[in-house]
Amino acid sequence: MEQYVLPNSGHSSNPEASKLGMWLFLFTELLLFGGLFLVYMVYRALNPEAFLIASYELNITMGTINTVVLLTSSLTIAMSISALQKGKKGLALYLMLATIAFSLIFMVIKFFEWNAKIHHGLFPGMEHYQSLPHGESLFFFLYFFMTGLHALHVIIGAIFIGIVVVKVGTDEVTGDQGTLLENSGLYWHLVDIIWIYLFPLFYLIH
Amino acid sequence: MSTATDSGYVNFFQAKKGLASWIFTLDHKRIGLLYFYSVLAFFLVGVLLGFLMRLELIAPGETIMKATQYNQVFTLHGVIMIFLFIIPVIPAIFGNFFLPIMIGTDDVAFPKLNLLSWWLYILGALFALSTLVVGEGPADTGWTFYAPYSVKTGTNVTLAVLAAFILGFSSILTGLNFIVTIHRLRFPGMKWFDMPLFMWGLYATSWIQLLATPVIGITLLMIIAERTFGIGLFDPAIGGDPILYQHLFWIYSHPAVYIMVLPAMGIVSEIIPTFTNRTIFGYKAIAISSLAIAFVGYFVWGHHMFTSGMSGPARIIFSLLTFLVAIPSAIKVFNWVATLYKGSIEIKPPLLYAMAFIFQFSIGGLTGLVNGALAANVHVHDTYFVVGHFHYVMFGGTGFAFFGAMHYWFPKIWGKMYNIKRANIAFAILFAGFNLLYFPMLIVGIMGMPRRYYDYLPEFTTMNVISTVGSWVLIIGLIMMLWNLINGYRKGKIAGNNPWGGVTLEWQTKSPPPLPNFLKKPELPEDGPYTFK
Amino acid sequence: MKAEEIQHITSFREHFGTWLALIILTVMTVTISVFGADLLSLTVVTALAIATTKAIVVGYYFMHLKYESRIYLLMVGVVMLLFIVFLVLTIFDYVFR
Structure with missing residues (x-):
């Protein structure tokens, strides 16, 4: 019997399928943070004053710098996709490495911010944290939980892009076969979007 | 055990041998069967726990276990039956096995993710079972993990919650895979409304898995954080709001009910046309009502919280929205019945299960309206009426659809036929046992017996005894059914490629299917998926 | 694959324009927050409105929704x-x- 081959196989690479899969994954990420935004909304509605007071502990300058850093990293990863599609492999690699560098800058700034808060005893479970009014301690819990989860995503995103850098280097990912790079870009933009909301909700309550 | 060896081709059982070829397989059919064996094993554990609970309730007072043990048993029964059985049962077993075949492709879009999903399922199951042996024993909170008790109890809540979290991931991966497969891998020429209705059920389900599960994931993490740091998120003693937990929990868990029932409705929509030999009545209405149920199902979670202290206007809104779900559900039921009307009906085991589904799901659905009506709910809330309602929908509905699917696709999966007569007898016993077990719960619930207690007032004794006896009948039916299927697998006659005269694509290929699913080009019916000649 | 699915290459110019718009919106939201305290309860609404605008810009241009x-x-x-x-x-x- 001659072998019949299906025209649509699940085992062959399918860029459209991977892209759709990535988008669906992003939706789950959105809803994951969504649960936390919901908790934030409820407790901010219940404790408007306490959230305002607690937010003065955060440093707007640092937050703004980090926002600009992350937006710029989104620019570089988006440009790297165009660069690779235009066949400029070297430029694409530089732009991807720049994205990873920006993510490191973001994490360093984040580290100093967290460090300052922990120094003031504001991490959940610490002595000063326990003595805070309930609304304020909720603010700091949500701050650490949400920015922490976001930072985790930044790290994962940077590693993802790092893997793509290697694959572009070995020509496994090219302009025509660029889905992996595009997907890492999509993921990175989502991380950016989450931060776009975290920034005003925590830093800009004033 | 050798399976049917039809000369001239290699089926997917024969394609490779050895344990590794199963547990590391990328073939959707084998992954479906891996799920089949593991889900069935946990189902039997859950049945055993349910049996023990019924035994405890055969008489008032302490019968075979103490209050705390009873709490742990019903929690474990709930966790196993919900997270390990009824959520994965139809999508992960029959969805995996038949989705690619029924849309005419050779696998799901991401076979590796599919395998990962099974492994996560096993990992989550190990976490759930480990609560039995570690520390203070299994959680005693009920499967809902309601705060503040779940924050305070010394039992293994953290482990149980982690198990649910991991199982959630498994469920998300399955859903993601199915959506992409349906979007991208349909056979050329198969349009959306050319898909069998089981596909529509799975498609709607997958979206719920994808969009609701992350919410429970993050909620469970918050429970762990609350237990670790004492934040005051949900525990009112330290300023938290327990109702917020309930909101977050039911934002997932109500849609999850539709994860459980929509694929079952898809199965019924497959079985009925095949055994009435006519096209399904109202194809588009059934297809779209699946999506409608999924969509509206997101907005009704508050009806679990009518007596928990939610605000009045919110309760009214949720009650109103709840009634909306009845519309698409009723559309389906009417369409199934209309398909039966004047069809040339062949009474075979799968059809019996499908009809039992319609009957029991209708009871479950109508009692659901009683629960959904705000005023009536205050009366029946937290009584056995709710337990009865839930089991009528989940076991009488989804469970029976699962049995129906087993009987419907058994000859396709294993290439052999079970004994039809014995299957009919087993069905009759199962059906009688089921109704004997759960109908008294509805009555005793209206009488006012509260749920989740190991004890009850003497006036409820008669009904509880009937119910417990019903559980024995049910188990006898279950054993007979499984024994008959196992016998069919061992010594059954060769079934042939299309024993029921079905017209969807899976009946065009061999039984059991070959590894690439189709050895020759599948023919799409011209006038939709249910064109009978 | 169909002809319309041939990939669209976004120009660097467009990327840069998108980035500039995002930076301007960031400056706006910070300015409003720090100096426009008299907007009172409206600050939340404006902050969220600007954030949503930014998210839409990222989604539409950077994430290619415009061309999908x-x-x-x-x-x-x-x-x-x-x-x-x-x-x-x-x-x-x-x-x-």
Whole structure:
């Protein structure tokens, strides 16, 4: 019997399928943070004053710098996709490495911010944290939980892009076969979007 | 055990041998069967726990276990039956096995993710079972993990919650895979409304898995954080709001009910046309009502919280929205019945299960309206009426659809036929046992017996005894059914490629299917998926 | 694959323009927050409105929604709608409690 081959196989690479899969994954990420935004909304509605007071502990300058850093990293990863599609492999690699560098800058700034808060005893479970009014301690819990989860995503995103850098280097990912790079870009933009909301909700309550 | 060896081709059982070829397989059919064996094993554990609970309730007072043990048993029964059985049962077993075949492709879009999903399922199951042996024993909170008790109890809540979290991931991966497969891998020429209705059920389900599960994931993490740091998120003693937990929990868990029932409705929509030999009545209405149920199902979670202290206007809104779900559900039921009307009906085991589904799901659905009506709910809330309602929908509905699917696709999966007569007898016993077990719960619930207690007032004794006896009948039916299927697998006659005269694509290929699913080009019916000649 | 699925290469100019718009919006939201305290309760609304504008810009240009098939826009729309309804129904409980 001659072998019949299906025209649509699940085992062959399918860029459209991977892209759709990535988008669906992003939706789950959105809803994951969504649960936390919901908790934030409820407790901010219940404790408007306490959230305002607690937010003065955060440093707007640092937050703004980090926002600009992350937006710029989104620019570089988006440009790297165009660069690779235009066949400029070297430029694409530089732009991807720049994205990873920006993510490191973001994490360093984040580290100093967290460090300052922990120094003031504001991490959940610490002595000063326990003595805070309930609304304020909720603010700091949500701050650490949400920015922490976001930072985790930044790290994962940077590693993802790092893997793509290697694959572009070995020509496994090219302009025509660029889905992996595009997907890492999509993921990175989502991380950016989450931060776009975290920034005003925590830093800009004033 | 050798399976049917039809000369001239290699089926997917024969394609490779050895344990590794199963547990590391990328073939959707084998992954479906891996799920089949593991889900069935946990189902039997859950049945055993349910049996023990019924035994405890055969008489008032302490019968075979103490209050705390009873709490742990019903929690474990709930966790196993919900997270390990009824959520994965139809999508992960029959969805995996038949989705690619029924849309005419050779696998799901991401076979590796599919395998990962099974492994996560096993990992989550190990976490759930480990609560039995570690520390203070299994959680005693009920499967809902309601705060503040779940924050305070010394039992293994953290482990149980982690198990649910991991199982959630498994469920998300399955859903993601199915959506992409349906979007991208349909056979050329198969349009959306050319898909069998089981596909529509799975498609709607997958979206719920994808969009609701992350919410429970993050909620469970918050429970762990609350237990670790004492934040005051949900525990009112330290300023938290327990109702917020309930909101977050039911934002997932109500849609999850539709994860459980929509694929079952898809199965019924497959079985009925095949055994009435006519096209399904109202194809588009059934297809779209699946999506409608999924969509509206997101907005009704508050009806679990009518007596928990939610605000009045919110309760009214949720009650109103709840009634909306009845519309698409009723559309389906009417369409199934209309398909039966004047069809040339062949009474075979799968059809019996499908009809039992319609009957029991209708009871479950109508009692659901009683629960959904705000005023009536205050009366029946937290009584056995709710337990009865839930089991009528989940076991009488989804469970029976699962049995129906087993009987419907058994000859396709294993290439052999079970004994039809014995299957009919087993069905009759199962059906009688089921109704004997759960109908008294509805009555005793209206009488006012509260749920989740190991004890009850003497006036409820008669009904509880009937119910417990019903559980024995049910188990006898279950054993007979499984024994008959196992016998069919061992010594059954060769079934042939299309024993029921079905017209969807899976009946065009061999039984059991070959590894690439189709050895020759599948023919799409011209006038939709249910064109009978 | 169909002809319309041939990839679209976004120009560096467009990327740069998108980035500039995002930076301007960031400057706006910080300025309003720090110096426009008299907007009172409106600050939350303006901050969220600007954040949403930024998110849409990122999605539409950086994430290529502009060039994708309509199905992606539909999906994003439905997901956002679901999430907003979650928030609205939940806050409905708290507002009237």
